[in-house]
Amino acid sequence: MTALYDQWQAARQLRQGEVVNRRDQVSADLERWQADRLTHAVQLRQDLNQLMADLRSNTALWLAETTADREAQILPRQLARQDYVQQLQADADVLLASYQADRAISAAEVRQKLEYDCQVLQAKVSELRLEIAQELRQVQQQVANIQAQTAVKLAGYRQDQAMVRANLLPSLTAYVEDLQVQVQATLKDLTTVRQQAAVVNQAQRQSDRQALTASVDAMFDELADFRHQLQAQRSHLSHLVWGGATVTQPAATRPVATRPAVTSPPARATVQPRPIAAAKPAPAATAKPAPSKALASRPTPVKDAPVAAAVARSTPVATVMAPVAPAAPEAPATVAVAPDPSTEVSSVEEVVYNYLHLAQGARLSELETELSINRFQAVDALRSLIQKDLVVKQDRTYLVQEEAVL
Template sequence: MALLDEWRSQREERQQEVRSRQQEVRLTIAALQEERLTQGLHDRNWRQQAYTNLQRQTQQFLTATSSNRRIQAELLAKKLDEFTRSLSLQTAQFLAETTTDREKLAAATFKELREFHATLSATLATLRQQRQDRIEMLKNQTQELLTSSYLQRIQTQAQLNRQLTVWMEALRSDIQSYLQELELMGEARRRQLHQSFQESRAQRLAEAQQLRDRHARFQAQLHLYRQNLQFEVWGEHSKIVSKTHQRYQGSKIGFQPVAAEAPIKLEAEVKAKPAEAIKPNMTAVQEQLVYNYIRQGKGARLTEIEAATALSRVQTVDALRSLLQKGAIVQRDRLYLSLDAVKVPVTITR
């Protein structure tokens, strides 16, 4: 119980202390509010007095400024009036002097312009006359130039026509020669091909004849082998020999026409050998003549070679073809030339 009483007594003390503090705070707040109100009234009165003083000073300043500005404006107006009057007098005097000077200058300028106009008119008339004379001279020169050009063009045209005619004739002759050369070369090529075909045909016939002979011999050997085989098996030698001999004779009779052709062919070959033995020498001579002429003349055409060597067209074409195949000459634009490496005439043999 003692603790409870003690706590209650302390509680009452604390409450009493709180109430006393609250009373002090209220008194302090009331004092502060009263002081603030007093200070506010004092500040308001001071501001009101300061505003009144400032308004009075401003009014005095504006009144003084207005008076000063009025006085300055009156002085400035007087000065402006005086300046305007003096400027008007000076302007009138300047305009009078300027008018006099302008009249004098206008008179002098008009006089100078009149003199310049007279001089310009005279100069213009002179220039017009000179230009007219120049135009007439140019017309005459142009007419003379056109006449001379026309005559020169006519002469040039006639000369060109003559040259063109000569060139056309030469071209026609060259084309005709070239066509003849091609025709001869084609004919020679056809003969060569025909000869090759004939030789090939003869060779094929000979090979066929050889095959027939081999076949006949093989057939005879086959019959003999059959005869021997039958003799060994059957022993009928005489009968088989007679039959085999008859068959072999019949097979030989079938090939007699081919065998008869062989002597004729050999005889033709024997007759053709002397001509073929002479022909290569003549061909070599012709080739040598053609080659020497080409080398001496540093190139020539077919017609020139034919006329210089006195050979026929066929012989000339054959010789040129042989030389081209051997590489002794070259052909460029229907012109036959010798090789640059060949320095001395060579003996061409076939």
């Protein structure tokens, strides 16, 4: 290990000596190169200065020679230019003189030709004026002849027209009178048919109203019976909860329910314009079935007795005036009240039908604008009238069907 270390130290000192020698050699080379470079730069600067001095001297000599040559050439060129200008002026004078002579000759020829053309045109204009005057005279004569013929024909046509009018006036008068008689007869027949149809519809409405009245009376009877059942159940519950004598309601002293009498409107003799067909009354809506007697008579459990008694004491019983006549123990039904005749007459359908009849057809937008109704009302009324075969639709226009029986 010591020998290796000594060997390594010797090699290390050798390497350091070589590095120092190489560094000295490099420094010497750099100093030598720098001195050579400075010497070379000085030599180049001296050469360039000499070259610049030579160029300046040569340029000055060349400029002097060129200036002398130009000064020598100025006088001959000025003389040549003056000679050329004089020659151009002479040539221009000769050319202008020849042009003026030719122009004078052509102007004289053109003037002579224009004078001849003016004479010819004046002669032609005179001839044309004479021809136009003659044609105007002929046209005026033709116009006068045509006016005379037209006046004669108009007089003949007026006479023929008066004769035809005199011949056709009696037949036209008779035709108009016959047509008026036929129209009056047709109107009377239509009025009779409408009155008959109105009477039939009135009778139908009366029968429907009577049936509805009977149905309403039966429903009030059912309501009275149901009320008595409720009163009996209440008495039974009160007896079960509180004890004591059972209170029975007398069956013969039930008050009679008062209902407004339904009066039928008087039948109209004439219908102007034609009203829509009377709608049939809607059937009475069915209500939920009432609890059976067994369910109504079932006693309340004991644990709910105080609650039921409190409800019975706090809730008042609605007093419903029922008719005296008894009825079957059926569930009460909700009664659909028949519409009032004045409301039916002034309904949207009749208004729409009357407007279509008077206007002889209209569009949906026109109905909305003229009647001040919305789109839904107009569509519903038109759909109902179409279903009743009173109105037909043709090309987005709604028309009244004339053969409909009212």
